[in-house]
Amino acid sequence: MSVIYILICVSLCVAVLFLFIFFIAVKNGQFEDQDTPAIRILFNDTLDKN
């Protein structure tokens, strides 16, 4: 069961990585607009022919 040391280390690294990515996303304004994406997703024609 000493593999648990490795397991905890790895999972911690992954978790901290995700935390870091979250900070970057907030800093870049990813979560600025909460409402418009909800409306945008219902549009049909997102592919323009031209």
Next chain:
Amino acid sequence: MNTKKCYHCGDIAQENIVVYDDKQFCCNGCKIVYEIFKDNDLTAFYDFEKNAGSTPIKSTNKYSFLNNTSVVSSLLDFQEDGLEIVTLHIPKIHCSSCVWVLEHLQKLHTSIVNSRVHFSKKTVQITYKTANLSLIQLVNLLANIGYEPYISLENGEKKKAKNKQHIYKLTVAGFAFGNTMFLSFPDYFNQPDIWLAHYQPLFRLLMFLFSLPVVFYAANDYFISAYKGLRKNILNIDVPISIGVFVLFFRSSYEFFTHTGQGYFDSLSGLIFFLLLGKLFQQKTYDFLSFERDFKSYFPIAVTKSINNTELIVPVNEIKVDDILIIRNEEVIPMDGEIVNGTPLLDYSFVTGEANLIHKKIGDKVFAGAKQQGTSIYVKATKTVNQSYLTKLWSQNSYQKTSKLHTVTDAISQYFTLGLLFITLCAAIYWFWVDKTQVMNVVTSILIVACPCALALSAPFTFGNVLRILGKQGFYLKNSGVIENIANVNTIFFDKTGTLTTRNKQKFLYKGTPLTYQEISMIKSLVKNSNHPLSRTLFKNLRGDNLKINSFKEIEGQGIEGVFGNNILKIGSAKFTNTNNLDIETESRVYISLNNLPKGYYSFGSQYRLGIFDVLKKLSKKNRINILSGDNNASQEFLKKQSSEITNFYFQQSPQDKLNHIKKCQENNQYVMMVGDGLNDAGALLQSEVGIAVAEDINVFSPASDAIIDASKLEILPLFFKLCTSSILIVKISFTLSILYNLTGLYFAALGLLTPLIAAILMPLSSISIVLFVTIATNLTSKHLFGKV
């Protein structure tokens, strides 16, 4: 009666119904927008929401200032290599159809590369190639489809970056909280387990490490605030919180390093997490509003200058003394000046509060902020924009907001902290006698469990919820402190013009000998020929036939005259129509005379709002009501009859007079609220403890204030008052509940029985139940007052 709705905008089409493509439209403008959409394959616009469109404004020179390159540069986000990016504020955005069409603008013009809407801010960011499309063309394109942008001087100023620190801190605290809870689970059950005992040090080390960023980063606002409070000898709520956090951290670290226990790291992270969550919940920003607007949003960005008979658009900041400027209909004069040509008919109501239009002659002086009604005038600047009398007044230091917030949480924290320290002292003395080894254990347990987590959450969650409820009802508050201020108000000042009365010049009343249908038709047919704004209002709203007119004459500054067969109809000033008016005019009037016999007059825009006197009556039960007006006292008798006896009236008030009244009441220890709508109230709004700006159109303009109320919601102002006072009561009740939790915890702590498990249960339990209680209580109160949450 035709009740068919316009296919584009949903207005009931009355007369002049336009039919096109088997659909009905209320006017030509709507039909043209439909045509544009149809020709460019944009008819999906109508699939998302029915009647989602809005009538386009009639084509005007409104955006001609965009011909000036320096103005354009200040408005753009990006400008390089034949590509420009601009963010435009479009107040008409209100539904998914709006978002759809604005994000498909490339179908309307090939030069548009991309456009992105921000729904809650009501802005659209458009990227376009400049080879074939300029900003002014783009703006006119938007105006033609009913989405005209609102551009003001404050657009040219750079926005401050939003502070995201509280999100980062909350995230760190939440991350640590979740992980620490997992890691501490095995330790709750004190069963000797070999496997567990082997790995315990690892888990405890990890918990210790997780707590470091929480204490030193996420929680440092509380330490700083407690320290600042102590320096001023105030015991605010952050003092016991900081004490609790410190003791939690040091006791837990001590237990970790000496291997004597698991510590309270889970309670520590959880505590910080809930507190930060409360702080976040308390903030509510309205992206489409601004509480800091000043005259810059009201003034134009640029004006037309006349040099040697040519016209040139100049930014307002570049106006020099002796420049001659052309001010057109509905345009604002941006600086003090002198009339050199034209017939000035000036609307000063926004800046000085005078309700009726002021006639001026060539050579008269005018103040900045007046709006011209009618034909274009030429004004010579006598001061620059920033040196003009009123703009200097508005920038004075005396108009800076002094924050005197005395929150109910801070009030109770004084007693709480002192009580806590007293109990700690008593317990310490007791245990010092009984069993010396237990002293540290008991003292630290008390300080841990007494940490006022639930207490500190009561106010943020209550006020956060109330802010949202009020916002949904059309009453937008700057922050939660305003709620407490409203509850403490005992004196209210109301501005008259625009606040008690509607500024909407589309409404008018007739007074005089009743007119026959034939006479009304004659009036309507006569005003059809005049461009005067009041004539246009009459034409739009009178019901009558179109009669043939034999001759038409318009006399500048006096009125219009028309001949119908044997009848001469005159519409205009009292003198022009031979009317002897003995009473002083308090609003804009046009008099009617038929064959030189005066019949009566139409009065515009000064109708008192529906239900406003009931509002004054209800509020006068607990508050002293005063009315301030920039007008003369002609309406005093009428007002006295309508409102209760306690009311005081002050007329002919300049903006400085209004401010002085507020100051005088504050010197008498009164808690003052000001309700006003124009720049003439700006000083009073800032000086009073609560300044409420009344806005007919909240998207467009309102002076700097603590709260903005939709003009149509003014009649439920007493209900808003009730909600604010009830919320204070709810906070006090929840304080009592949270103290009960604290006492329960104290029982365990004082007897030395506090274990990490008990702490870990008690703290989330108290927090969640308090949050549930205040949310349900405020929702119920709101349902009772407004009928919905």
